[in-house]
Amino acid sequence: MDAPREAPQTQHLLDLAFGLSQAGQLGLCGPATPLSVWGPGCSGALLHKTTDASLVPVIVPTLAKARLGVAGMTVAPVAPKAWIRPPGSSDEEYAEDRPGKPCPACGTGHIASPWHILNVCEHAKVAAARAELRENADAFVRRLALLCADAARAGHPLYLLETEAASALVQQAVFDWNSPSGDFLLFRLCLVLPFPASVVPPNERCDDNITWLLGRVFNTVFVRPHAMRFTANAWVRWGGKSYLAIAKVWADAVDDALSSA
Numbered sequence: 001m002d003a004p005r006e007a008p009q010t011q012h013l014l015d016l017a018f019g020l021s022q023a024g025q026l027g028l029c030g031p032a033t034p035l036s037v038w039g040p041g042c043s044g045a046l047l048h049k050t051t052d053a054s055l056v057p058v059i060v061p062t063l064a065k066a067r068l069g070v071a072g073m074t075v076a077p078v079a080p081k082a083w084i085r086p087p088g089s090s091d092e093e094y095a096e097d098r099p100g101k102p103c104p105a106c107g108t109g110h111i112a113s114p115w116h117i118l119n120v121c122e123h124a125k126v127a128a129a130r131a132e133l134r135e136n137a138d139a140f141v142r143r144l145a146l147l148c149a150d151a152a153r154a155g156h157p158l159y160l161l162e163t164e165a166a167s168a169l170v171q172q173a174v175f176d177w178n179s180p181s182g183d184f185l186l187f188r189l190c191l192v193l194p195f196p197a198s199v200v201p202p203n204e205r206c207d208d209n210i211t212w213l214l215g216r217v218f219n220t221v222f223v224r225p226h227a228m229r230f231t232a233n234a235w236v237r238w239g240g241k242s243y244l245a246i247a248k249v250w251a252d253a254v255d256d257a258l259s260s261a
């Protein structure tokens, strides 16, 4: 029981002084969860790993509110002006917003939410903004795969091979953004939410499905938080600005529809 562990003295020192565990004892990836896991404190919680101060005032809070779903649709900067409650509103008034409101821009009766804006709303200006966003996303997703492969070089070489292979396939894929996988990916990209490959049903897994390929990239990136900072900054910047741009088009369309009603 008191026998020393099979490791060099420096490893014991690092273990006792800094809690750095021996790789062989905790599995190959002991120090980190994969990037596909984004729970509190996990690798995929990228909003908290941003170190770019210019993102803090607007972009990070916008993404945090977008993740609230319908509950985030009545607060600035994404809310239509007509939906923002004045300061001093009562708890009861705020409670009325909680179930969500039907989208006045398209008039389809769908409840307004980030998903509705990004993938569903049929208002002409929002649809045009979506077409542009899909083009930008098609370019960004390839850059993101390369950034993840760069970050993965700080991790274990066994997994790096899989990350690089999946990242290379992303570069060549011809992806249909107008598909369930495309809707899912656009939403996750804009809100900066990594995901595992298993979200894609088996019958849709192919080398042209970027959602499937990117999930494989996320599954195999196991690195300490500092190695993810550059990727986190780039992704949060792209996601936040992209979401803000289309959400502003949608909010203006809502205000126009409400003022002309």
Ligand SMILES: [Zn+2]
Pocket: 103, 104, 105, 106, 107, 108, 110, 116, 120, 121, 122, 123
């Ligand atoms: Zn709509």
